[in-house]
Every structure is written in structure tokens, then in C-alpha cells.
Amino acid sequence: MTDPAAPPPPPDLSAALSLRGLWKRFGEKIAVAGVDLDVPSGSFFGLVGPNGAGKTTSLSMATGLLRPDFGAAHVLGTDLWAHPDEAKAMLGVLPDGVRLFDRLTGAQLLTYAGLLRGMDRDVVAERTADLLAAMDLVGDADTFVVDYSAGMTKKIALASAMIHAPRVLVLDEPFEAVDPVSAANIRDILRGYVDGGGTVVVSSHVMDLVQRMCSHVAVIAGGHVLAAGTVDQVRGEQSLEDRFVELVGGRRESEGLSWLRSSSASS
Amino acid sequence: MVAQLVRLKLTLLGNTFRRSVWQTIGMALASVYGLGIIVMVVAAAVLGGTTDPVTTGQVLTLAGALVVLGWWVVPLFAYGVDATLDPQRFVTFAIPRRRLLAGLAAAGVVSVPGAVTLLGGLGVSFAWWREPLALLAALAGALVAVALCIVGSRATTTLLAPLLGSRRYREVLAIVAVVPLVLLGPAIGSLTSTFSIGPDSVGEAVEPLARVVAWTPFGAPWALGSAVHDGAWGLLAARLAVVLATLAVLWTVWDRALARALVTPPGGETAGAGKGLGWFSRLPATPTGAVAARSATYWLRDPRYAASIAVVPLLPVVMYVTGVNAGAGTSFLMLLVAPLVAWVLGFGISNDVGYDNTAFALHVAIGVPGRADRWGRALPVLVAGTPIVVAFALVGCAVAERWDALPALLGISAGALTTSVGISSAASARFVYPVPKPGESPFKTPQGATVATMVAQFAAMGLMLALSLPTLVLGIVAIVTGLPAVGWVALAVGIVLGGVVLVGGVRWGARTVDRRRPELLQQVMAFR
Known part of the structure; x- marks a missing residue:
């Protein structure tokens, strides 16, 4: 897309999240190869890409979970890797594929997250009750998280990312395994949060969801950002899904698996 | 087939x-x-x-x-x-x-x-x-x-x-x-x-x-x-x-x-439930207090920790039977129980981040101060361990009929508890090795946990032993010779030296956690 030799522009200090030249290599594999991305403040930002595109790695480096080999991440103008404490106070993070302290009950886990942020006991108690109600988990407040279903686990993790009222929410695959009703409730919560001035970054590979829900989108594949902007800018006249397939490629135009079509009972 | x-x-x-x-x-x-x-x-x-x-x-x-x-x-x-x-x-x-x-x-x-x-x-x-x-x-x-x-x-x-x-x-x-x-x-x-x-x-x-x-x-x-x-x-x-x-x-x-x-597909069991907030409402509402409440909850509720607590009341029995079998030396072995228990408890947190597994991501995402992380994990062991160890020391002296050995024994035990907690706090910030994951059997040998694990454990144990040596020598001299003055010196040295190691270990551990939080997370991520 852009000339790789050209130096990246300086970080956008007004952006909710501004990534510049992020690189990460795991052994032989380069997971993220120079990601530049600006998430405008107050946007509902979707990050889409095929499996193994570097979405999780990029978001981990943008939220302080993974130290980049090169590059910088700014959260509302604060350099995350230079001043992690200030930057992390403004961030709420839902990482994908990590455990929770699941021997705690749902209410205990939220309380733990709040107290770790240095919040007041009464505020924590009030917000714990509110979040449990919003996530429809009041009845399971005293159930151990280890006994939660996958969707409930996702919801309690999301709640613990929101308890300190962050200004930027970074959610890695927030709707995976969540039932449609809960997903709709979570979308309402997130939309209200954006209307109130917050910024949400979600990663997903459900294009339709991103097209309906997000104001901005970035397509990432092979460790690079292929396109970024408002949803309408990126998709043009096409649906986001078609545009995505066009950008990423990899569709097979073959007759493949012809034996699967017939109902002939041969093995 | x-x-x-x-x-x-x-x-x-x-x-x-x-x-x-x-x-x-x-x-x-x-x-x-x-x-x-x-x-x-x-x-x-x-x-x-x-x-x-x-x-x-x-x-x-x-x-x-x-x-x-x-x-x-x-x-x-x-x-x-x-x-x-x-x-x-x-x-x-x-x-x-x-x-x-x-x-x-x-x-x-x-x-x-x-x-x-x-x-x-x-x-x-x-x-x-x-x-x-x-x-x-x-x-x-x-x-x-x-x-x-x-x-x-x-x-x-x-x-x-x-x-x-x-x-x-x-x-x-x-x-x-x-x-x-x-x-x-x-x-x-x-x-x-x-x-x-x-x-x-x-x-x-x-x-x-x-x-x-x-x-x-x-x-x-x-x-x-x-x-x-x-x-x-x-x-x-x-x-x-x-x-x-x-x-x-x-x-x-x-x-x-x-x-x-x-x-019959697996699953379909009734979920377990706790009552209220437990330790979280009893301990101070600070990051340190929160980590301590979480650790205390895990010591009682996670079988990987609870199994090591279950061993503690059995140790005197083992020592007593071993002493009887060996014929002589029963009294001496009973005196060993208190320091041994102190050491087992302190060593229990020597791989605490490994036990957290990827749940540690919460600490990384929040950026929990290393001080709160380390003290929160150390304090429950110290607070619960002290009365247990003192009680075992009293029982040991009573069974061995060696009340004169009490000051020396208390010194050795206090030193063992504080030193092992201090070294564990430092070691667990630097070395993470695979352990059974949350929810797995405590007896399961995790993948990749063989020689490297043993080397890390032996290094930590060796350091603990080296730092307890002054107290140990004084205490043994006091118990063997029966000189009361030496026993009191051993008590003082045990408490002071152990305290120094404790504070030093926790501080070093806290600085290390602050510096390499994401790297610790990457290490436990690799265990999956």
C-alpha cells in the first residue's frame, strides 16, 4: 500500500489509540510487521482479519500485555511503553485466550479487579452490582467462575475490564461464545459507552457484525494493515465482507469436494 | 483397530x-x-x-x-x-x-x-x-x-x-x-x-x-x-x-x-457457589489487600495449594513414626517439625505466577504495582504461618521434653519462614516453570517440567539454606549444648536476619515484577 521505506508519520496524540511501526517476531515467525494505526477518539473501531493475521498480537502490544520488538503505542497521547501506569489507567482490556482467576465467584472477581485498580470499596461494590445486572449475571454472582459457561465467562471478563470506567476499551473477540441476547445487550452497553465519549476497539472475524456495529474499521492480514478508515470508506460500494475477501484474497474458485455433494453412501 | x-x-x-x-x-x-x-x-x-x-x-x-x-x-x-x-x-x-x-x-x-x-x-x-x-x-x-x-x-x-x-x-x-x-x-x-x-x-x-x-x-x-x-x-x-x-x-x-x-457427553454438573465476598470484605480495600484476599482464597479453595496445607498436620506424625522406627532420636526429629513446616509454607509461593497461569494477564493489564503483587502474596503465608509454626515449636519441645530448646527452635523456625517467603517472592518474579494448570490434578506432571524445573527449585532451595545458615548453626549449637544464652542469640539472629531477607527478597521481587510484567505473562502463555 504505502512505500515501506518511508518513515511513519508521527503518532496522533489526540487519537484514543495510535500505533506506530509495531513489530513482533516469535522465533522464526514475524507475527506483526510494522503496524501503523490510528483509532480516533470517540469511535467504535473494528479490527478484522483472517485467523493468524496478527490481530491479537497487535492488540496485546497496544495494551501493554506484550512488549513490541519495535514501535510505539500511544493511548490518548500517553506513550504506553514509556509511562505504562498512566496509560493503563485509561485502558480497559479484554484479552482473548487467557484464564481468569476462576476460583473466585463472579462478584469476587469484579471486586478484585476494582480493588487492584486502587478504587474505593463502596464504589467497587456499587459498580459490581451494576455490572452484574447489566451482564445479566445477578443470579450467578456467588457462583465460582470456573463453573461458568463460555459465554458467561466472556461477560464477566468484559465486566472486569469496565469496572474502572476506562476511556478506551480494547476487546479481543468479545462476542465469541456469547448468546445472541447477551450479545445484543453488550452491544447496547458499548454503544452507550461510545455515545458518552468513550472509544471501543473490538477485534472480530464476523464482518456483518462489524459493518452494522462499528463506525471505523481496519483490515489486517499477514501482520500488516491493509486498509483503515470509516466503514464506508473501506467498503466503498461493496459489502464489508466482499471487500475483505478482495483485500485478503485466498478464496478458492474450484470444484472441490465434489464427492460431498451427492448423497451416494460411499465412504 | x-x-x-x-x-x-x-x-x-x-x-x-x-x-x-x-x-x-x-x-x-x-x-x-x-x-x-x-x-x-x-x-x-x-x-x-x-x-x-x-x-x-x-x-x-x-x-x-x-x-x-x-x-x-x-x-x-x-x-x-x-x-x-x-x-x-x-x-x-x-x-x-x-x-x-x-x-x-x-x-x-x-x-x-x-x-x-x-x-x-x-x-x-x-x-x-x-x-x-x-x-x-x-x-x-x-x-x-x-x-x-x-x-x-x-x-x-x-x-x-x-x-x-x-x-x-x-x-x-x-x-x-x-x-x-x-x-x-x-x-x-x-x-x-x-x-x-x-x-x-x-x-x-x-x-x-x-x-x-x-x-x-x-x-x-x-x-x-x-x-x-x-x-x-x-x-x-x-x-x-x-x-x-x-x-x-x-x-x-x-x-x-x-x-x-x-x-453420554461429559458435563452437566451442578455449579459450586460461595457466599458473599469472603476475604475481600475483611481485608483492606487496597491493591495489596486485594491480592492478599485472592491468595488467601486460593490457599483454601485451589487443590494445588490446599494439598500442601493438607500435608502440614501430617508432618509431625511422619516424624514421630520415623523417629520410633529409627529407635533413638525421636526427640530430635520432633524438633525438626516446626522449621520444616515453616519452610514448606514459604516454599509454597515460590512459583506463584506459574500457578496463576495466564490469569496473571489481569495483573499485567492493570499494571498492579510490584509491591502490592509481592506483599499481597507473601502476607497470607506470614500471617497464617506464624501461629502454626509457633504451635508446632511448642508441641515439638513438649514431646521432646526440651523446653530449654524453645528459644533456639523459635529462632530457626522464624528464620525459616521469613527466609523462605523472601526468597520465594524474589524467585517467583524471575523464574516461572510449568506446574499443573488451574483445575488439573496436583499430581499431574506438566509438560516440559523436568530438569529445568528441578534446577530452578534447587537453586532457590540452596539460596534459602545458605541464608539460613547463621541461624541454623547458632540454633543447633544451642540445642546440642543446652546453653540458654546461645538460644536467645539464635532467636534474635533468626528474626533479624530473616526479616532482612524477607524485605530484601520482596523488594527485589517487586522491582523485577515492575520491570518484566509482560515477559512473565509471555512465559506462562507458553505453557499452554
């Missing part, structure tokens, strides 16, 4: 050898060790069979019965330790049950314990090498015994799978299993000291027991050789009948249980 499953098992076994260099070295050492034990046992059996075939036969029957019993019972405690051929994994394949059963049975031999049992069983049969007929019977007996072991263990685990699938049952069982494991050593010790008079008394003690056990399904296959040796053909037939009937019953039980397991 048989060939396929055996090949699958061989591939899985081969892969465990190849996973990493450390693992290969560890497995090679374990194999050499296992082979050494087999060679020793076989040599002892052949030697015994040459000199006293009757008694040897009886001992083999008893030992063999224990092996079979172990095969049946141990998998119930060590759930998930070897789930490579879990029947649940074959649910989606359309494999006829009979063929699956035969395949699983054959593949059961292809494992380290399976191979050891087979080699050992066949090897000890050569105790009868002077009588070809008895040897033949013993070899056949060993083969059916191995079949009994494998079919029996599969039958019990498959039958009880619904129960073993319940998280709470498994966790209680895992903690309960610690008790016999800890008491095994002293029990064997007192048995051997009872029977350690000479070969004649061994025969006297073993003979009636062996006669009974030879009729049980556990001992019968191992007693075939003896029956031939005695020329008791009727007995041989009867024992063979016992074995074959048991095998048939077990096979049927396993077949039925497997049929049920293949159509």
Missing part, C-alpha cells in the same frame, strides 16, 4: 521423548532408573527362587497383588494424568465397540507403567527357572496379571467416569490422596522394622497372608507358579478359574461402561 490404536499410542509416547532436549534427558534418566529397578527386582526374585522357592513365591504373590491393586485404584486419584486414550475422544468416530475395546486394551500396555509391569512380571517369573513347568505357569500368570491390571484400571476409570467428571469430587479426592502418599514412607518403615529379624520370620509373617491373597483376583495370577511347584494341580485350576472369571467380569463391566460413556 488394535494395530491403529497401538501405533497411535506409540507415536504419542515417542513425541513425549522428542518434545524438548530437557524432556528427552528427563525421560532417558527415568527409563534408566525404571530399567534399573526391574533388573534389581528380577535379580532378587531369581536369587530368592534359587534358595527358597516357597517363600519367594509367597512374597511375589503379595507384591504382585499390590501392583494389581495399584493399577485399579491409582488412576482414580490421578485423574487426567494419562488421558491420551480417553474414550470420550473416540465418541465422534464410528468404531464398533468390540474393536475399540480390544484396541484400547492392547494400547494400554504401550505406556511406561504398562511396559514396566509387563517386563517386571515376566522377569520375576524366572524365579522358577529350575522347574520348566512352574516357569511356564508363572509366565502365563504374569501375562494374565498384566491383562488384569490394564482391563481393571480401564474398567474402574470408565465406570466411575461420571463421578470423576465432577470437579468438586475430583478436587476433594486429590487432596485426600495426599494423606496415604505422605504416610506411605513411614508405614513401609514400620513394616520393615517389624519384619527385619531374618528370613525365617519373613516366611512366618508372609505365609498366612499370602495364602489368603492367592485366592483374591489380585494375587491369584502371581500364585500359579507356586501351585505348580507344590504339585497342587487342583489349586492351579482353582486359581486360574478365579483369574479368568475376574477378567471376564471386568471385561463385561468395561464394555458396558464404555457403551454408556460413548453416548
Whole structure:
């Protein structure tokens, strides 16, 4: 897309999240190869890409979970890797594929997250009750998280990312395994949060969801950002899904698996 | 099917050898060790069979019965330790049950314990090498015994799978299993000291027991050789009948249980619930207080921690029995209990981030200050450990009738607790090694946790010992000489030196956590 030799522009200090030249290599594999991305403040930002595109790695480096080999991440103008404490106070993070302290009950886990942020006991108690109600988990407040279903686990993790009222929410695959009703409730919560001035970054590979829900989108594949902007800018006249397939490629135009079509009972 | 499953098992076994260099070295050492034990046992059996075939036969029957019993019972405690051929994994394949059963049975031999049992069983049969007929019977007996072991263990685990699938049952069982494991050593010790008079008394003690056990399904296959040796053909037939009937019953039980397991998906248990916020409402509402509340909750609720607490009340028993067996020195061993308990408790947090596993991501995302992280983990151990250790010191002095040793003992114990907590706080910030993951059996050996783990643990232990040395020397001098003044000096040195190590270790650990939080997370992520 852009000339790789050209130096990246300086970080956008007004952006909710501004990534510049992020690189990460795991052994032989380069997971993220120079990601530049600006998430405008107050946007509902979707990050889409095929499996193994570097979405999780990029978001981990943008939220302080993974130290980049090169590059910088700014959260509302604060350099995350230079001043992690200030930057992390403004961030709420839902990482994908990590455990929770699941021997705690749902209410205990939220309380733990709040107290770790240095919040007041009464505020924590009030917000714990509110979040449990919003996530429809009041009845399971005293159930151990280890006994939660996958969707409930996702919801309690999301709640613990929101308890300190962050200004930027970074959610890695927030709707995976969540039932449609809960997903709709979570979308309402997130939309209200954006209307109130917050910024949400979600990663997903459900294009339709991103097209309906997000104001901005970035397509990432092979460790690079292929396109970024408002949803309408990126998709043009096409649906986001078609545009995505066009950008990423990899569709097979073959007759493949012809034996699967017939109902002939041969093995 | 048989060939396929055996090949699958061989591939899985081969892969465990190849996973990493450390693992290969560890497995090679374990194999050499296992082979050494087999060679020793076989040599002892052949030697015994040459000199006293009757008694040897009886001992083999008893030992063999224990092996079979172990095969049946141990998998119930060590759930998930070897789930490579879990029947649940074959649910989606359309494999006829009979063929699956035969395949699983054959593949059961292809494992380290399976191979050891087979080699050992066949090897000890050569105790009868002077009588070809008895040897033949013993070899056949060993083969059916191995079949009994494998079919029996599969039958019990498959039958009880619904129960073993319940998280709470498994966790209680895992903690309960610690008790016999800890008491095994002293029990064997007192048995051997009872029977350690000479070969004649061994025969006297073993003979009636062996006669009974030879009729049980556990001992019968191992007693075939003896029956031939005695020329008791009727007995041989009867024992063979016992074995074959048991095998048939077990096979049927396993077949039925497997049929049920293949159509019953796992899950569907009632969820556990706690009450209110527990420690979170009792401890201060600060990050340190929160970490402490979380640690305290885990010490009581996570079997991986709770198992080490379950050991603590057993230690005095072990020490007492060991002391009685050894004849003299009971009082001295009782004095060891308090420092040992202190050390066990402190060492319990030496890999705390490894125990957190990827849940540590919460601390990283929030950026929990290293000070709060370290003190929060250390304080529950110190606060709960101090009264326990003082109580054990008082009990130790009372049983040993050495009240004069109390100051020195308190000094050593206080030093052991503070030093081990301090070193653990530093070590767990720097070294993370794989442990059983949350929810796994505390006895499961995690992947990649072999030599590297041991090196890290030994380094931490060595450092603890070196830093406790001044207190230890003073304390031992005080206890041996009985000089009260030295004892008080040991107490002062123990508290002061231990305190310095504690604060130093926690501070160093806190700085290390602050510096390399994301790297710690990457390390535990790699354990998945």
C-alpha cells in the first residue's frame, strides 16, 4: 500500500489509540510487521482479519500485555511503553485466550479487579452490582467462575475490564461464545459507552457484525494493515465482507469436494 | 483397530521423548532408573527362587497383588494424568465397540507403567527357572496379571467416569490422596522394622497372608507358579478359574461402561457457589489487600495449594513414626517439625505466577504495582504461618521434653519462614516453570517440567539454606549444648536476619515484577 521505506508519520496524540511501526517476531515467525494505526477518539473501531493475521498480537502490544520488538503505542497521547501506569489507567482490556482467576465467584472477581485498580470499596461494590445486572449475571454472582459457561465467562471478563470506567476499551473477540441476547445487550452497553465519549476497539472475524456495529474499521492480514478508515470508506460500494475477501484474497474458485455433494453412501 | 490404536499410542509416547532436549534427558534418566529397578527386582526374585522357592513365591504373590491393586485404584486419584486414550475422544468416530475395546486394551500396555509391569512380571517369573513347568505357569500368570491390571484400571476409570467428571469430587479426592502418599514412607518403615529379624520370620509373617491373597483376583495370577511347584494341580485350576472369571467380569463391566460413556457427553454438573465476598470484605480495600484476599482464597479453595496445607498436620506424625522406627532420636526429629513446616509454607509461593497461569494477564493489564503483587502474596503465608509454626515449636519441645530448646527452635523456625517467603517472592518474579494448570490434578506432571524445573527449585532451595545458615548453626549449637544464652542469640539472629531477607527478597521481587510484567505473562502463555 504505502512505500515501506518511508518513515511513519508521527503518532496522533489526540487519537484514543495510535500505533506506530509495531513489530513482533516469535522465533522464526514475524507475527506483526510494522503496524501503523490510528483509532480516533470517540469511535467504535473494528479490527478484522483472517485467523493468524496478527490481530491479537497487535492488540496485546497496544495494551501493554506484550512488549513490541519495535514501535510505539500511544493511548490518548500517553506513550504506553514509556509511562505504562498512566496509560493503563485509561485502558480497559479484554484479552482473548487467557484464564481468569476462576476460583473466585463472579462478584469476587469484579471486586478484585476494582480493588487492584486502587478504587474505593463502596464504589467497587456499587459498580459490581451494576455490572452484574447489566451482564445479566445477578443470579450467578456467588457462583465460582470456573463453573461458568463460555459465554458467561466472556461477560464477566468484559465486566472486569469496565469496572474502572476506562476511556478506551480494547476487546479481543468479545462476542465469541456469547448468546445472541447477551450479545445484543453488550452491544447496547458499548454503544452507550461510545455515545458518552468513550472509544471501543473490538477485534472480530464476523464482518456483518462489524459493518452494522462499528463506525471505523481496519483490515489486517499477514501482520500488516491493509486498509483503515470509516466503514464506508473501506467498503466503498461493496459489502464489508466482499471487500475483505478482495483485500485478503485466498478464496478458492474450484470444484472441490465434489464427492460431498451427492448423497451416494460411499465412504 | 488394535494395530491403529497401538501405533497411535506409540507415536504419542515417542513425541513425549522428542518434545524438548530437557524432556528427552528427563525421560532417558527415568527409563534408566525404571530399567534399573526391574533388573534389581528380577535379580532378587531369581536369587530368592534359587534358595527358597516357597517363600519367594509367597512374597511375589503379595507384591504382585499390590501392583494389581495399584493399577485399579491409582488412576482414580490421578485423574487426567494419562488421558491420551480417553474414550470420550473416540465418541465422534464410528468404531464398533468390540474393536475399540480390544484396541484400547492392547494400547494400554504401550505406556511406561504398562511396559514396566509387563517386563517386571515376566522377569520375576524366572524365579522358577529350575522347574520348566512352574516357569511356564508363572509366565502365563504374569501375562494374565498384566491383562488384569490394564482391563481393571480401564474398567474402574470408565465406570466411575461420571463421578470423576465432577470437579468438586475430583478436587476433594486429590487432596485426600495426599494423606496415604505422605504416610506411605513411614508405614513401609514400620513394616520393615517389624519384619527385619531374618528370613525365617519373613516366611512366618508372609505365609498366612499370602495364602489368603492367592485366592483374591489380585494375587491369584502371581500364585500359579507356586501351585505348580507344590504339585497342587487342583489349586492351579482353582486359581486360574478365579483369574479368568475376574477378567471376564471386568471385561463385561468395561464394555458396558464404555457403551454408556460413548453416548453420554461429559458435563452437566451442578455449579459450586460461595457466599458473599469472603476475604475481600475483611481485608483492606487496597491493591495489596486485594491480592492478599485472592491468595488467601486460593490457599483454601485451589487443590494445588490446599494439598500442601493438607500435608502440614501430617508432618509431625511422619516424624514421630520415623523417629520410633529409627529407635533413638525421636526427640530430635520432633524438633525438626516446626522449621520444616515453616519452610514448606514459604516454599509454597515460590512459583506463584506459574500457578496463576495466564490469569496473571489481569495483573499485567492493570499494571498492579510490584509491591502490592509481592506483599499481597507473601502476607497470607506470614500471617497464617506464624501461629502454626509457633504451635508446632511448642508441641515439638513438649514431646521432646526440651523446653530449654524453645528459644533456639523459635529462632530457626522464624528464620525459616521469613527466609523462605523472601526468597520465594524474589524467585517467583524471575523464574516461572510449568506446574499443573488451574483445575488439573496436583499430581499431574506438566509438560516440559523436568530438569529445568528441578534446577530452578534447587537453586532457590540452596539460596534459602545458605541464608539460613547463621541461624541454623547458632540454633543447633544451642540445642546440642543446652546453653540458654546461645538460644536467645539464635532467636534474635533468626528474626533479624530473616526479616532482612524477607524485605530484601520482596523488594527485589517487586522491582523485577515492575520491570518484566509482560515477559512473565509471555512465559506462562507458553505453557499452554
